[in-house]
Amino acid sequence: MILRDKEVDELEKEIDRLCLEFLIRQQPAAGHLRFVYAVIKINQELERIGDYAESIARECLTINSLKIEFDHSVFIELSDTSISMMQRSLKAFLAQDSDMAWMIMKDNEPAKDHRDQLMERLVDFHERGKIPMEALAPLETVARRYERVANQATNICEEILYMCTGKNMKHLGQESFRVLFVDDTNSSDSQIAEAIGNAGQYANFVFSSAGIEPAALDEEAVAHLKAKGLDISSNITKSIEHIPNLEHYQVIVALSKKGVQAFPPPPTRTVGIRWKIKDTNLEEKHEFLSEQIQDLAQAILGEQKK
Numbered sequence: 001m002i003l004r005d006k007e008v009d010e011l012e013k014e015i016d017r018l019c020l021e022f023l024i025r026q027q028p029a030a031g032h033l034r035f036v037y038a039v040i041k042i043n044q045e046l047e048r049i050g051d052y053a054e055s056i057a058r059e060c061l062t063i064n065s066l067k068i069e070f071d072h073s074v075f076i077e078l079s080d081t082s083i084s085m086m087q088r089s090l091k092a093f094l095a096q097d098s099d100m101a102w103m104i105m106k107d108n109e110p111a112k113d114h115r116d117q118l119m120e121r122l123v124d125f126h127e128r129g130k131i132p133m134e135a136l137a138p139l140e141t142v143a144r145r146y147e148r149v150a151n152q153a154t155n156i157c158e159e160i161l162y163m164c165t166g167k168n169m170k171h172l173g174q175e176s177f178r179v180l181f182v183d184d185t186n187s188s189d190s191q192i193a194e195a196i197g198n199a200g201q202y203a204n205f206v207f208s209s210a211g212i213e214p215a216a217l218d219e220e221a222v223a224h225l226k227a228k229g230l231d232i233s234s235n236i237t238k239s240i241e242h243i244p245n246l247e248h249y250q251v252i253v254a255l256s257k258k259g260v261q262a263f264p265p266p267p268t269r270t271v272g273i274r275w276k277i278k279d280t281n282l283e284e285k286h287e288f289l290s291e292q293i294q295d296l297a298q299a300i301l302g303e304q305k306k
Contacts, residue, residue, distance in 0.1 A: 001057035008050035015043045038163035045152045052145040059138040078114040082146045085153035098164040101157035111150035118143045178249040182259040186211025186237040188218040189255045195230045202297045210238045212258045224282040
């Protein structure tokens, strides 16, 4: 599998060459131009999927060398979903079937849920001594790679829809603003901020949270929010690596010094903001975050109106 990735790279180069030749010789327009554009984009997505397959194979070398007794069947549901999405997306491309592409895209959320559930199980297996620490990171990497395959299949479907309809699906959600709160552990402050943001019913806003080194949910934070009618007891703490499509977030708010590590390097369209939260009680933190989130939403919406 590792060696065959070179074959995938060569095929990608050949398809690029053929597309360029087609553009120069035929000078296509309308549907033919959308077709060759979609082929170029899908070609890139397939090459990335090849990279993920190589990465999984490399992690398997590490996992197998540890000679651990581990039930790998926990990966089957996620892998079956991701691989099926990829295969069906190619069928939709060959058939130029936009309806099939729409249906496939709906499977992306279940794939994310499978990944989150799998991550929880892996951590649980480690805490119960079923898998050693040196195996945990490779197994988590394999889970993330499978979920990324589902994301790439979704991207392929977006290109199919553009090819068939002329509508660019990547720009349909342009009016939606994605805000990510980041602190050290994603166990308290960032969870509170996410809950406040999503409970505020700000139009066209999506709030998420993550931590640099995730830890278990803080029981006091859970109880504090529950008293205000916000239940986060079933939330999963996440690291930055577990946030899909991080580059699509318009705003990243760091709630701690370490949180600024989540800011993407320039050049970037993502705005990085640092909110300094005083080490006070949860009620005062809640009030501070509520005011800051409201100001942020108003600033963004006001800028949008201009």
